[in-house]
Amino acid sequence: MLIKTLNENSLKAANEQVMFFKAYRVFINPSSKHHLTPDEFYIYSLLNRYICMDRSITITRSMLEQVMPFPLLTKKADNRKRITETLEGLINKDVLTSHLVRPSKSGINELMQFSINDLILSDLKENDKKISQRYLEFPLFIVFHEKIKSSSDLYICYVVRSKVDNGKFPPKRMSGTYWAKVLGKSTTNASYVQKMIDSCVERQIIFKRSGVRKEDSTQEYNLYDIQEIDENYKEPLKQKNVIEELPVIHTKVEAKLDEIPF
Numbered sequence: 001m002l003i004k005t006l007n008e009n010s011l012k013a014a015n016e017q018v019m020f021f022k023a024y025r026v027f028i029n030p031s032s033k034h035h036l037t038p039d040e041f042y043i044y045s046l047l048n049r050y051i052c053m054d055r056s057i058t059i060t061r062s063m064l065e066q067v068m069p070f071p072l073l074t075k076k077a078d079n080r081k082r083i084t085e086t087l088e089g090l091i092n093k094d095v096l097t098s099h100l101v102r103p104s105k106s107g108i109n110e111l112m113q114f115s116i117n118d119l120i121l122s123d124l125k126e127n128d129k130k131i132s133q134r135y136l137e138f139p140l141f142i143v144f145h146e147k148i149k150s151s152s153d154l155y156i157c158y159v160v161r162s163k164v165d166n167g168k169f170p171p172k173r174m175s176g177t178y179w180a181k182v183l184g185k186s187t188t189n190a191s192y193v194q195k196m197i198d199s200c201v202e203r204q205i206i207f208k209r210s211g212v213r214k215e216d217s218t219q220e221y222n223l224y225d226i227q228e229i230d231e232n233y234k235e236p237l238k239q240k241n242v243i244e245e246l247p248v249i250h251t252k253v254e255a256k257l258d259e260i261p262f
Contacts, residue, residue, distance in 0.1 A: 023045075023138035048140065061109075122135070155183070159179075208224050
């Protein structure tokens with residue numbers, strides 16, 4: 001009964017309150033300790049559905065399994081094992097702190113409690129004014145959108161959204177090498193990685209404009225965005241030796257789901 005009540009209350013709170021969650025930019029930095037795999041970002045996203053006002057999360061592995069719109073692995077036993085491994089990975093990467101039993105020591109219906117390490121992930125050792133630039137307000141509904149079929153789909157969507165800051169910035173150039181590194185793949189698997197990305201483009205999870213092949217047989221980086229890129233769009237020229245500190249504007253995010261570009 002406790003689990004059922006907790007589950008219902010958590011879902012109700014999520015539906016009424018949690019429209020966005022903090023997706024830290026270090027999650028897609030291949031050189032960071034906090035760099036997440038697609039599976040880890042997926043589980044992190046799901047945990048945010050149960051987050052409380054004090055940033056704590058109380059959940060069981062069974063509840064987490066039930067709320068997943070798609071499993072990490074097809075077989076139930078393998079999926080449960082992967083959930084456990086992924087939770088442990090989030091703890092080991094200092095994304096989560098475990099306050100009760102560790103996932104690897106818990107029963108399937110045993111309560112676990114976590115808190116998100118916001119102070120660490122925000123890197124408060126640096127200028128406090130930059131805190132709001134350290135994460136993206138990621139729409140929770142995207143995690144459960146019918147277009148998202150795998151953790152890789154979700155992660156690729158997050159990478160592009162982070163780069164263009166939910167559409168505030170223009171399309172961004174990204175190389176195949178970067179995509180391979182951020183997805184945790186070998187650069188020798190470039191064709192496989194590109195197929196993953198192109199699959200997301202075909203389903204309009206993200207949008208791409210292919211780079212133009214030059215006379216010397218080199219190809220410009222592809223442009224990516226969360227909305228269709230105008231074929232006449234030209235990137236602004238970069239100014240050299242100009243350093244400008246951008247003002248930090250704190251705004252409260254208030255948006256209807258149907259107003260957010262997917």
